[in-house]
Amino acid sequence: MVVDTFAFPGAIPVDYSMAGRCCVVLDVLRATTCMTTALAHGAQRILPVAEVEEALALRAAAEEPVLLCGERGAVRISGFDAGNSPLEFTEEAVRGRTLVMTTTNGTRAILAASGAARILIGCMRNAQATAQRALEAGLPVTLLCAGTAGRYSMEDVLAAGAILAAMGAEADDLGQTARILWEQHKTDPIPLLRHTRHTQRLIALGMEDDVQFCMEPSVTDTVPEYRDGAVKLPGNP
Amino acid sequence: MVVDTFAFPGAIPVDYSMAGRCCVVLDVLRATTCMTTALAHGAQRILPVAEVEEALALRAAAEEPVLLCGERGAVRISGFDAGNSPLEFTEEAVRGRTLVMTTTNGTRAILAASGAARILIGCMRNAQATAQRALEAGLPVTLLCAGTAGRYSMEDVLAAGAILAAMGAEADDLGQTARILWEQHKTDPIPLLRHTRHTQRLIALGMEDDVQFCMEPSVTDTVPEYRDGAVKLPGNP
Numbered sequence: 354m355v356v357d358t359f360a361f362p363g364a365i366p367v368d369y370s371m372a373g374r375c376c377v378v379l380d381v382l383r384a385t386t387c388m389t390t391a392l393a394h395g396a397q398r399i400l401p402v403a404e405v406e407e408a409l410a411l412r413a414a415a416e417e418p419v420l421l422c423g424e425r426g427a428v429r430i431s432g433f434d435a436g437n438s439p440l441e442f443t444e445e446a447v448r449g450r451t452l453v454m455t456t457t458n459g460t461r462a463i464l465a466a467s468g469a470a471r472i473l474i475g476c477m478r479n480a481q482a483t484a485q486r487a488l489e490a491g492l493p494v495t496l497l498c499a500g501t502a503g504r505y506s507m508e509d510v511l512a513a514g515a516i517l518a519a520m521g522a523e524a525d526d527l528g529q530t531a532r533i534l535w536e537q538h539k540t541d542p543i544p545l546l547r548h549t550r551h552t553q554r555l556i557a558l559g560m561e562d563d564v565q566f567c568m569e570p571s572v573t574d575t576v577p578e579y580r581d582g583a584v585k586l587p588g589n590p
Numbered sequence: 591m592v593v594d595t596f597a598f599p600g601a602i603p604v605d606y607s608m609a610g611r612c613c614v615v616l617d618v619l620r621a622t623t624c625m626t627t628a629l630a631h632g633a634q635r636i637l638p639v640a641e642v643e644e645a646l647a648l649r650a651a652a653e654e655p656v657l658l659c660g661e662r663g664a665v666r667i668s669g670f671d672a673g674n675s676p677l678e679f680t681e682e683a684v685r686g687r688t689l690v691m692t693t694t695n696g697t698r699a700i701l702a703a704s705g706a707a708r709i710l711i712g713c714m715r716n717a718q719a720t721a722q723r724a725l726e727a728g729l730p731v732t733l734l735c736a737g738t739a740g741r742y743s744m745e746d747v748l749a750a751g752a753i754l755a756a757m758g759a760e761a762d763d764l765g766q767t768a769r770i771l772w773e774q775h776k777t778d779p780i781p782l783l784r785h786t787r788h789t790q791r792l793i794a795l796g797m798e799d800d801v802q803f804c805m806e807p808s809v810t811d812t813v814p815e816y817r818d819g820a821v822k823l824p825g826n827p
Contacts, residue, residue, distance in 0.1 A: 360764075506763055510763075526788075548766060
């Protein structure tokens with residue numbers, strides 16, 4: 354079975370069907386890394402929404418206090434409780450809580466995957482565990498990178514390569530490229546990213562620690578899933 | 591100036607403007623290799639058209655005899671004079687003639703570039719010369735890969751890498767990936783392609799010689815241009 358890899362949601366052919374597939378969504382810098390980190394630190398669930406207005410409306414309607422998180426242009430949205438840095442999602446900040454999250458690329462990618470039978474939230478930090486979970490699903494697999502502003506983004510493709518390598522699966526042309534990148538840079542991925550668009554922007558904003566954190570490969574077994582409108586752990590209600 | 595690289599026409603963002611740019615169109619297997627080879631062998635001009643019916647109509651309306659060439663699914667179109675193998679475009683077959691050509695991916699990519707100020711026809715065989723011509727144009731540069739059926743295709747990205755390396759220009763994330771592929775495989779690109787989709791199809795159809803020919807890097811200085819509906823050499827009327 355050949356695993357399909359797409360560099361961003363708009364790269365999915367119009368006649369491509371997600372039905373019956375296991376789709377892994379990757380937005381390494383930083384949405385899916387944030388989600389993985391928040392759930393690993395005990396968050397109850399994350400509600401990803403496309404627009405700031407939806408996030409505000411969800412908070413207003415919620416019966417329990419929710420944590421509002423998200424960014425536009427990599428910067429925390431005014432009035433929100435948190436931005437899009439995984440370092441903000443400490444156990445103290447998130448344990449037992451519901452997060453409402455809106456990010457530029459990651460949220461859109463999750464919504465683009467919504468026809469899939471299973472939607473896994475992947476990143477570099479859970480690459481190995483995500484590969485395992487995707488294999489266990491027993492379904493054809495799609496790796497859907499979020500990309501950056503509708504374009505190919507190196508860090509997501511690199512994480513796709515890490516997952517493909519761990520899966521040992523046959524890959525399409527982009528997946529083969531991703532594996533080459535990964536095999537060549539797995540011992541230290543940071544230099545590869547130093548001249549890429551998204552990393553350069555985060556470094557310019559003083560967020561180099563985020564990049565370091567997001568690029569640590571396979572340090573957690575937490576693999577969130579998206580179902581019924583929420584990102585959560587398989588065991589969570 | 592950062593060179594933009596797109597893996598296929600549908601990967602161009604909707605708000606991206608080709609105006610004022612020099613766009614290099616790459617369909618290594620095999621349309622742009624055919625065009626380069628035909629013009630290097632003395633063809634007068636090539637009229638790329640999207641549909642078989644258009645090609646037939648152009649032949650019917652032509653005052654001089656034209657050579658009808660093209661493929662669907664890598665196979666010569668029934669009733670056409672030639673398919674899409676560069677080995678068919680010998681000097682004997684093409685010298686002084688007008689070719690009407692319709693191919694699945696290459697023709698579409700040329701039409702997608704039609705808003706650009708200059709449109710160069712690039713391939714692996716003219717990579718170095720194309721890089722030189724793109725630099726001389728003095729315009730921002732876009733490398734537009736044709737891809738295969740609306741998806742990323744390794745051989746086109748590899749040729750983009752060869753051109754970027756020869757240009758010595760700054761590249762976006764996909765261009766950086768392309769350069770890594772190229773630097774790693776420039777002494778012998780064939781093994782890299784052996785498991786890719788398009789190459790596998792051509793080999794299955796007995797066209798391995800085509801792949802060998804198309805992947806020879808920088809063996810010709812011929813760089814066709816597309817203008818006024820025709821692909822021709824800068825000097826040709």
